[in-house]
Amino acid sequence: MKRILVLLAIVATLGLTAWTLLSNKEKVEAKVYRPDTNLKVGVRTAKAELRNLSQESEFLGSFAPNREVEIRPQAGGQIIQLPVEEGQYVRAGQLIAKIDDDQLRYQVEAQQVTMEGHQNDLKRYENLVKGDATPAVNLERTQLNIRATQAQIKQLQKQIANATITAPFAGIVTEKMVEKGSVVSVGSPIAKVTDISTLKLVVDVPEKSINQFRVGQTITISTEVYPDARFTGHVSLIAAEGDAAHNYPVEITVRNSDKNMLRAGMYGSIENTNKLKGQTLAIPRQAIVGSAKEPQVYVVENGKAVLKRVGIGVTTNDYYEITKGLQAGDQVVTSGQINLQNGTPVVAQ
Template identity: 80%
Template sequence: MKRIVVLLALVSTLGLTAWTLLNNKKEVEEKVYKPNPDQKVGVRTATATLRNLAQENAFLGSFIPNRQVEIRPQAGGQISQLPIEEGQQVGAGRLIAKLDDEQLRYQIEGLQVTLEGYQNDLKRYENLVKGDATPAVNIERTQLSIRSTQAQIKQLQKQIANATITAPFAGIVTEKMVEKGSVVSPGSPIAKITDISSLKLVVDVPEKAINQFHVGQTLSVSTEVYPDAQFAGRVTLIAAEGDAAHNYPVEITVHNAGKNQLRAGMYGSIANTNKLKGQMLAIPRQAIIGSEKQPQVYVVENGKAVLKSVKIGATTNDYYEITNGLEPGVQVVTSGQVNLQNGTPVTAQ
């Protein structure tokens, strides 16, 4: 008897639970939104047409000086003159530094006295040889001594010339490493001169776009610091070798004149337009959905959105070329695809 009562209680509990679950399911189903299959979805469309496409690529880079050099003396010594300051404009041949050459001049003076003595000896030997009073070998030895002394004088004169250090080209003193009175050794840097009369904009161009450039090509250069100004540039170098990412440095030389002065290190950009050949079927980029490997578009046919697979070719900032899957004149959906399924009724806005 007791078992029967327990069994009946268990059955009652299971029945109550099942009834509760069914009741909750009905309530949930009533709350779930069910789209009306006949309700039209508003979308925006565009017409697939034949176009002459132009592909515009923008590249960002930075300016480097036209020329830059560290001034290094060929001789060593103490700096006796240093008439430059950082930021100073200097012309080609302008004195940068002068090394103390007083000792070298004293040596030349001593050698000149020695040379004069040899030359006097040579005259005497020449007269004595005529009278057989001395052997001719004395003349040869004196002539060799004269030549040796002259060579020593030339070496010292070259060292004196090296003690005067001048600017190899016009530019700005961008760094001064020493002060007057410093002792420098041959090859140690004393100043840096930068020529920004023209600048080189260096941009990294990917492999697929490198054929859009050629040496001598003129381009318009824009900058962040002068957003309303355009600078005329000319391609002067295209690297023969790219980096690990298959980017190739391209140099565009810009003449730096006028009121908008550029400086090395500033950012600059170019926009190169590559005109694609012939007319081609194109649609706006917004119409493409899916992935690049499996692109798709919604086409409006008889008031419904029909999903179609397409193949794309060339691309620009605004359009995709369609090589297969569409015909000219069809309407493609450019906005509202998120609300569509294949066969959804639509109305174009």
């Protein structure tokens, strides 16, 4: 009898537990949100339509001089002339500096005296050799001495020429490193000359945009310092190798202006419009959902959002070209896709 009572108590306890769990499950299910299949979701839409796609890209760079050189002498000594100042314009061949060359000229004079002596000896030996009064070797030795002296004179004259330092091209003296009276050695910098008659705008172009440029292409350049002026340049170089960030330097050559003088180091920007295609079916970029490999869009049909797979072609900053899956006039959802499933009723706001 006692066992029966214990068994009945256990059964009663299990039954009570089961009833409690079932009751809790019904309460939880009652609290679970179930979307109303008849409730319409508000979305924004746009039409798939034919567009003349183009892409505008702006790139910022800085101007570099056409040519720039540090002038370094090929002769050493004291500077006795330095007729230039920083900021001064110099012509090609204009005197930049003159190094004291008096000692070299004295040596040339001494060698010229030696040359006269050798030439006099040559005349005497020529006459003596004709009469067999002296060996021919004396004549040959004198001829060699003349050639050696001539070579020494040429060497000294070259050193004298190197003492006169001129501008290799026309430009502006942007830096002067020495003053008159300074003693310089061979190869030490004296001044820097910069040619800005033509400038090079160097911009870093990302890999995805590098095909928009070609050598010889005409580019319009704008600057912050002259906001109302436009400069015309031509692409002169497209780098064959990019940096670690996959940017490629593009060099655009522009002729400087007397009215709006550009200077090296200034910023310049270009707006390159690249016409990708003519009339082509396109939709806003915001309409695309899914991945780039499997792009999809929601199309509004009979008041419902229908998920469709599409093919995309070229892109711009605002639009995707659609190569398959849509027709002109299709209404695509551009905002509110997060609340949609295939077949969700929608209303355009």
